[in-house]
Amino acid sequence: MTAAELIRKKREGEALSPDEIHFLISGYVQGTIPEYQMSAFLMAAFFRGMNAEETVAFTHEMLHSGEVVDLSSIPGMKVDKHSTGGVGDKISLPLAPVVAACGVPVPMISGRGLGHTGGTLDKLESIPGFNTALSISEYKKVIAETGVVMIGQTKEIAPADKKMYALRDVTATVECVPLIAGSIMSKKLAEGIDALVLDIKTGRGAFMQEYDRAAGLAQTLVGIGTKFGKETIGFITDMSEPLGYAIGNWNEVMESVDCLRGKEVPDIMELTCTLGGAMVMLGKKASSLQEGIERCKEAVKSGAAYEKFLQMVKRQGGDIGFIEHPERYPVSKFSRTVTAQESGFVTAIDSLALGLTSVQLGAGRMKVDDTIDPKAGILLAKKTGDAVEQGEPLATFFTDKKGIFDSAAERIAAAFTIGNVPPKRTPLILSQVDKNGVKKWEG
Amino acid sequence: MTAAELIRKKREGEALSPDEIHFLISGYVQGTIPEYQMSAFLMAAFFRGMNAEETVAFTHEMLHSGEVVDLSSIPGMKVDKHSTGGVGDKISLPLAPVVAACGVPVPMISGRGLGHTGGTLDKLESIPGFNTALSISEYKKVIAETGVVMIGQTKEIAPADKKMYALRDVTATVECVPLIAGSIMSKKLAEGIDALVLDIKTGRGAFMQEYDRAAGLAQTLVGIGTKFGKETIGFITDMSEPLGYAIGNWNEVMESVDCLRGKEVPDIMELTCTLGGAMVMLGKKASSLQEGIERCKEAVKSGAAYEKFLQMVKRQGGDIGFIEHPERYPVSKFSRTVTAQESGFVTAIDSLALGLTSVQLGAGRMKVDDTIDPKAGILLAKKTGDAVEQGEPLATFFTDKKGIFDSAAERIAAAFTIGNVPPKRTPLILSQVDKNGVKKWEG
Numbered sequence: 001m002t003a004a005e006l007i008r009k010k011r012e013g014e015a016l017s018p019d020e021i022h023f024l025i026s027g028y029v030q031g032t033i034p035e036y037q038m039s040a041f042l043m044a045a046f047f048r049g050m051n052a053e054e055t056v057a058f059t060h061e062m063l064h065s066g067e068v069v070d071l072s073s074i075p076g077m078k079v080d081k082h083s084t085g086g087v088g089d090k091i092s093l094p095l096a097p098v099v100a101a102c103g104v105p106v107p108m109i110s111g112r113g114l115g116h117t118g119g120t121l122d123k124l125e126s127i128p129g130f131n132t133a134l135s136i137s138e139y140k141k142v143i144a145e146t147g148v149v150m151i152g153q154t155k156e157i158a159p160a161d162k163k164m165y166a167l168r169d170v171t172a173t174v175e176c177v178p179l180i181a182g183s184i185m186s187k188k189l190a191e192g193i194d195a196l197v198l199d200i201k202t203g204r205g206a207f208m209q210e211y212d213r214a215a216g217l218a219q220t221l222v223g224i225g226t227k228f229g230k231e232t233i234g235f236i237t238d239m240s241e242p243l244g245y246a247i248g249n250w251n252e253v254m255e256s257v258d259c260l261r262g263k264e265v266p267d268i269m270e271l272t273c274t275l276g277g278a279m280v281m282l283g284k285k286a287s288s289l290q291e292g293i294e295r296c297k298e299a300v301k302s303g304a305a306y307e308k309f310l311q312m313v314k315r316q317g318g319d320i321g322f323i324e325h326p327e328r329y330p331v332s333k334f335s336r337t338v339t340a341q342e343s344g345f346v347t348a349i350d351s352l353a354l355g356l357t358s359v360q361l362g363a364g365r366m367k368v369d370d371t372i373d374p375k376a377g378i379l380l381a382k383k384t385g386d387a388v389e390q391g392e393p394l395a396t397f398f399t400d401k402k403g404i405f406d407s408a409a410e411r412i413a414a415a416f417t418i419g420n421v422p423p424k425r426t427p428l429i430l431s432q433v434d435k436n437g438v439k440k441w442e443g
Numbered sequence: 444m445t446a447a448e449l450i451r452k453k454r455e456g457e458a459l460s461p462d463e464i465h466f467l468i469s470g471y472v473q474g475t476i477p478e479y480q481m482s483a484f485l486m487a488a489f490f491r492g493m494n495a496e497e498t499v500a501f502t503h504e505m506l507h508s509g510e511v512v513d514l515s516s517i518p519g520m521k522v523d524k525h526s527t528g529g530v531g532d533k534i535s536l537p538l539a540p541v542v543a544a545c546g547v548p549v550p551m552i553s554g555r556g557l558g559h560t561g562g563t564l565d566k567l568e569s570i571p572g573f574n575t576a577l578s579i580s581e582y583k584k585v586i587a588e589t590g591v592v593m594i595g596q597t598k599e600i601a602p603a604d605k606k607m608y609a610l611r612d613v614t615a616t617v618e619c620v621p622l623i624a625g626s627i628m629s630k631k632l633a634e635g636i637d638a639l640v641l642d643i644k645t646g647r648g649a650f651m652q653e654y655d656r657a658a659g660l661a662q663t664l665v666g667i668g669t670k671f672g673k674e675t676i677g678f679i680t681d682m683s684e685p686l687g688y689a690i691g692n693w694n695e696v697m698e699s700v701d702c703l704r705g706k707e708v709p710d711i712m713e714l715t716c717t718l719g720g721a722m723v724m725l726g727k728k729a730s731s732l733q734e735g736i737e738r739c740k741e742a743v744k745s746g747a748a749y750e751k752f753l754q755m756v757k758r759q760g761g762d763i764g765f766i767e768h769p770e771r772y773p774v775s776k777f778s779r780t781v782t783a784q785e786s787g788f789v790t791a792i793d794s795l796a797l798g799l800t801s802v803q804l805g806a807g808r809m810k811v812d813d814t815i816d817p818k819a820g821i822l823l824a825k826k827t828g829d830a831v832e833q834g835e836p837l838a839t840f841f842t843d844k845k846g847i848f849d850s851a852a853e854r855i856a857a858a859f860t861i862g863n864v865p866p867k868r869t870p871l872i873l874s875q876v877d878k879n880g881v882k883k884w885e886g
């Protein structure tokens with residue numbers, strides 16, 4: 001068996017055996033198979049795909065390239081959520097404490113933002129003092145103590161994925177469902193979870209804009225989870241407009257805090273309680289999804305979820321003074337409010353454009369080594385369906401960069417489409433996916 | 444412009460501009476674009492192809508990565524031939540002196556054998572003393588003095604191709620028409636030629652077994668030659684059975700010598716005089732292909748071609764004593780004659796199987812650093828269409844390796860198909876290709 005033979009096999013559209021996948025990935029991790037053979041293989045896989053067996057074998061190799069955390073000493077079913085990412089997608093922040101407050105431990109290893117989508121780690125780190133760089137043993141200690149922990153990927157977790165993702169990024173081989181699925185699932189399976197809930201985004205601001213591609217990814221992810229013995233439920237959700245009103249790291253923390261304190265931001269609460277309901281059900285603290293959803297709502301209402309959030313922030317070194325007194329937080333040098341040029345109804349908000357503008361303001365990264373301004377971002381004043389009068393605010397943006405001021409205002413104004421009739425209401429949650437397939441979400 | 448963007452562009456099926464091709468190839472040669480990006484690009488090009496403009500730009504970059512030899516000080520049109528390679532394809536050996544004897548200078552830079560096909564350099568080097576490693580200045584001197592020179596690729600000629608071919612070889616990206624075409628033509632255009640004749644093989648023993656793929660390659664090659672201002676004529680020829688009776692380096696030299704001395708081996712002479720006729724015509728020493736063919740036949744008949752061959756061998760350091768007294772040449776330790784198991788007619792001879800067996804006997808390489816036994820090989824006793832009696836010899840093979848003796852005999856016997864009725868005679872030369880397209884060869 002040689003790497004060139006296996007590249008040729010994939011190139012010709014044949015499936016590789018688990019042994020062959022092992023040969024390739026372990027050889028790549030050990031350095032006996034060079035980058036240039038792996039990148040040719042990845043491009044062949046981009047064109048030819050991988051079947052379910054290959055994808056599971058691929059995930060297995062990535063997973064076992066590092067440590068698989070053992071949380072079996074912690075009582076109960078440990079359940080995490082993964083989102084494929086979107087604009088304003090701060091759902092992990094309210095979700096993890098809500099689910100933990102329902103008695104289901106949530107061990108969460110998250111990533112940083114790149115491109116137009118934000119990352120949970122960057123949001124957490126906008127809280128002064130919050131430490132996401134825990135060791136595996138600290139991670140285990142925190143989850144045992146508080147029932148929730150949120151950290152970044154450590155060097156022990158799926159090192160093959162880290163090496164391979166860096167290669168995919170520079171060889172135009174990122175957008176390939178089995179590779180994406182293997183990358184996501186190897187990291188999640190390494191966390192020590194017993195079950196998993198997935199939020200697969202579709203629409204303008206999502207990584208996979210077309211519904212069918214998102215559904216294909218969802219089924220692949222659920223298939224892998226199931227194959228590894230972890231019950232996995234996915235939701236395909238709409239990312240046409242930003243989630244909630246806040247975009248930007250500290251903005252999103254504060255919006256999450258507001259929700260945990262009882263503020264009714266409809267899309268955030270719907271998504272948090274639906275994903276959370278599924279997690280509570282998988283964690284055996286509810287006998288149905290509907291019961292799980294109710295338990296989540298109660299955890300918010302009772303204040304237990306907010307208490308859990310504060311406990312987690314404190315336990316990971318964060319200064320809750322800024323959470324309780326946000327007026328102490330530093331303020332951006334510049335801000336401007338963008339107003340409507342005409343009266344009517346907001347019929348669409350281009351989340352991709354707002355995500356990219358937010359990066360331009362300093363809230364995100366186009367390259368992995370860009371630095372982030374936690375204060376920068378956008379606060380929407382209107383959402384899709386809202387009536388608006390000419391001259392009324394559409395959004396306010398915050399930045400320390402002066403030069404980009406006018407262009408950002410223009411881009412934000414252009415992201416709002418205003419029409420004469422109210423748009424048809426479209427659902428936020430489109431479908432539910434489990435091992436039996438995809439079914440339309442009935443709410 | 445980044446390499447990743449260009450890889451993505453090709454991956455999505457878009458054509459790259461000449462500037463973009465220049466950025467990629469020059470960056471790769473200079474080392475600013477790493478192997479792993481180039482291999483991903485090559486695999487994307489395998490799936491998406493390259494159009495005529497891209498292929499010309501690619502060839503241009505490969506060609507100008509090194510020295511383009513200037514032979515303008517030598518009078519007359521310099522014409523070379525390239526064959527895509529086959530089993531028993533020793534045609535360059537009689538062809539170059541035949542054409543040179545007709546007054547057309549032949550500057551030829553050849554390659555070594557790899558896999559089931561032999562290489563002209565290995566054949567020449569089986570002549571004791573023959574030096575194929577001339578410098579560019581010696582190369583120019585020899586062609587000026589003798590009208591013919593046959594050397595190996597020097598480090599000055601298309602170094603980008605050498606680097607890229609090594610990468611393609613280990614990343615399963617060899618079999619891609621525009622890449623093959625760019626590789627062939629960049630080396631040929633660097634030789635200092637004014638015109639070129641191509642022999643594109645098809646059938647069982649060829650690199651491109653299917654006629655349509657061979658025709659596609661032929662048209663691409665002719666298109667590139669034409670674009671670079673060099674009149675180019677291609678012939679698509681059959682490689683179902685080996686050419687002539689001899690396979691193996693010294694065997695093939697001696698068969699070539701026999702032909703130059705007037706022995707009538709039909710397929711070798713037909714191909715030599717047809718390719719040669721086209722070269723003589725392109726070299727302006729005949730006003731039609733038919734006249735060129737007649738001039739080649741005369742050059743053999745008069746002994747001028749054989750004299751030219753001896754002159755070339757001597758000039759490049761070869762010992763013509765072995766040519767004139769082949770009984771002095773070393774003999775293989777072992778030989779065996781394979782006989783027919785039944786009577787009938789030879790209906791097919793599997794050239795691929797014989798090529799691979801010949802490598803096993805020591806006559807070729809499976810890896811570039813394998814060493815070659817110049818004596819090893821196979822001499823056929825029968826060709827397709829011949830009648831054969833049970834027990835009559837089909838072929839004799841020669842080797843210094845004892846262990847493979849029985850398996851080689853079996854493989855050779857199995858390569859002959861014997862039937863009850865004589866097979867339909869199929870033409871050796873199938874089509875002629877020029878800038879106006881492909882037309883059936885009428886002989």
